[in-house]
Amino acid sequence: MREIFQFFKVAGKTFTLSLLVLFFTVEPTRALQIIYPKSPNTEVSASSTFFIGNTKPGSKLTINDKEVTVYENGSFVEVVPLKDGFNRIIIDSQNDTEHEIFTYIIKKVPEANLMVKEPATENFPENQYIYAAVIKENTPLRAQPDENAQRITHLDKNTVLMLNGKKGDYYRIYLSPSKSAWIKAENIVNYSAIKGKMLASATKVSLSEDKLYNYIKTDLSFPVPYRITETEKGLNVELYNLKENAADTTVFNQCGTINSFAVNSTAQDMTSTYYIELNSKLWGYDAYYEGNTLVIKIRKTPQIEANNPFKGIKVAIDAGHGGDEYGATGPTGVKEKDINLDIAKKLKKELENRGALVIMTRTDDSTVPLKQRPLIAKQQDALFLLSIHANALSDGANPYEKHGTAVFYYNAESVELAKLLRNTLIKDLGTRDDGVAKYSLVMTRPSLPLSVLIEVAYMINPHDYAKLLDENFQQKTAASITSALETYLLNSANPV
Numbered sequence: 001m002r003e004i005f006q007f008f009k010v011a012g013k014t015f016t017l018s019l020l021v022l023f024f025t026v027e028p029t030r031a032l033q034i035i036y037p038k039s040p041n042t043e044v045s046a047s048s049t050f051f052i053g054n055t056k057p058g059s060k061l062t063i064n065d066k067e068v069t070v071y072e073n074g075s076f077v078e079v080v081p082l083k084d085g086f087n088r089i090i091i092d093s094q095n096d097t098e099h100e101i102f103t104y105i106i107k108k109v110p111e112a113n114l115m116v117k118e119p120a121t122e123n124f125p126e127n128q129y130i131y132a133a134v135i136k137e138n139t140p141l142r143a144q145p146d147e148n149a150q151r152i153t154h155l156d157k158n159t160v161l162m163l164n165g166k167k168g169d170y171y172r173i174y175l176s177p178s179k180s181a182w183i184k185a186e187n188i189v190n191y192s193a194i195k196g197k198m199l200a201s202a203t204k205v206s207l208s209e210d211k212l213y214n215y216i217k218t219d220l221s222f223p224v225p226y227r228i229t230e231t232e233k234g235l236n237v238e239l240y241n242l243k244e245n246a247a248d249t250t251v252f253n254q255c256g257t258i259n260s261f262a263v264n265s266t267a268q269d270m271t272s273t274y275y276i277e278l279n280s281k282l283w284g285y286d287a288y289y290e291g292n293t294l295v296i297k298i299r300k301t302p303q304i305e306a307n308n309p310f311k312g313i314k315v316a317i318d319a320g321h322g323g324d325e326y327g328a329t330g331p332t333g334v335k336e337k338d339i340n341l342d343i344a345k346k347l348k349k350e351l352e353n354r355g356a357l358v359i360m361t362r363t364d365d366s367t368v369p370l371k372q373r374p375l376i377a378k379q380q381d382a383l384f385l386l387s388i389h390a391n392a393l394s395d396g397a398n399p400y401e402k403h404g405t406a407v408f409y410y411n412a413e414s415v416e417l418a419k420l421l422r423n424t425l426i427k428d429l430g431t432r433d434d435g436v437a438k439y440s441l442v443m444t445r446p447s448l449p450l451s452v453l454i455e456v457a458y459m460i461n462p463h464d465y466a467k468l469l470d471e472n473f474q475q476k477t478a479a480s481i482t483s484a485l486e487t488y489l490l491n492s493a494n495p496v
């Protein structure tokens with residue numbers, strides 16, 4: 001193969017590269033395989049990239065003449081520093097019978113220019129508003145007119161909004177004299193300009209319960225924006241654009257796990273605040289409109305049998321990615337989606353052996369839309385939602401430094417569960433502690449069920465990767481997650 005390489009070399013750089021790529025693509029018996037970078041012509045803005053791939057075990061591998069470790073299963077991972085402009089990188093793999101050389105040209109480009117000229121904020125005339133309705137469920141309301149800005153809350157379809165400004169493709173929502181937020185124009189319709197404010201009335205507030213949940217229902221003249229925040233003792237709910245609330249003069253009795261419920265409305269702030277105190281920790285909550293009625297649903301503390309804590313407990317398991325979505329790819333070409341499913345299936349078995357009722361967001365290699373996954377768990381009244389993943393890094397990071405087990409959460413109600421899972425997993429698996437972090441993800445944002453995303457280990461660290469491929473390690477992971485859930489139930493649920 002060296003001869004061929006030499007031959008093309010004289011034919012000119014660009015020509016060499018494209019033909020070489022073609023040649024190696026059709027060559028069926030090659031030993032050297034590069035998984036990442038995905039293309040031999042890549043642009044990177046970081047000051048390093050990494051080469052991830054595999055060759056015949058026992059081969060001598062060099063990248064730009066530097067010898068690189070080839071692991072037992074043939075995998076290799078090497079960080080390659082990049083200088084500005086074009087970087088020519090030669091990957092050379094040699095053993096007794098084969099000698100292969102790949103050439104990659106990586107262009108280091110400057111970081112994306114963040115000094116994009118911002119559009120001006122347009123303020124609508126004093127006391128003039130545009131009225132609009134939300135057209136998509138679960139639409140984020142943001143602190144700034146930017147899709148990366150913090151989410152203030154999510155709005156339900158048909159929520160009525162007062163808009164008093166515009167910036168780029170975002171509208172500013174008037175929540176109260178002291179509060180505003182931003183929504184993307186594509187999520188709203190039905191504009192009509194009106195002079196003066198249009199405020200809603202809350203005509204009735206009631207508390208009720210069933211076997212699994214407490215409910216707080218508020219009848220409104222039309223659906224208004226609201227925001228729920230977790231507190232030490234329960235939840236606070238702010239309802240905006242209100243002129244009055246019948247609950248202000250009502251005394252509420254204790255109901256289900258709701259210890260106390262108080263309402264405070266301020267006319268000048270057009271806001272009604274609900275202070276909900278629970279007699280136990282939060283086990284999840286949800287809020288939605290049924291017509292003009294706002295329903296706040298709070299999960300009750302589950303009842304467990306101390307010697308059989310999983311009996312009747314519903315656990316939703318999400319094997320990350322699947323079908324067309326591969327997730328990360330490891331050095332020998334195994335895809336994250338398959339490892340996630342292997343672990344998820346073992347976890348299902350482990351939990352079912354203990355009496356749990358398991359809901360899977362996928363049981364095979366099918367493509368399940370990401371946003372549908374939490375809904376599957378919620379519709380089935382799962383108590384926990386665990387999303388199983390294996391981690392990867394972007395260019396600029398070093399897979400030898402950052403590896404191990406991480407657990408992500410978003411809502412404060414899930415912090416304790418996330419920490420317990422992380423502690424149990426690193427102890428049982430002997431993986432590096434890669435931390436517990438608040439991370440806004442589709443699979444961590446649900447407040448019902450308790451939701452966490454587990455990054456078991458890294459696909460692109462050769463040692464972690466070898467573990468992820470090992471059936472015993474997968475089984476240990478399943479047993480470890482199960483034991484963490486058991487501890488959580490025993491510590492926090494109510495024994496019957």
Ligand SMILES: [Zn+2]
Pocket residue numbers: 320321327328336389390391
């Ligand atoms: Zn993943």
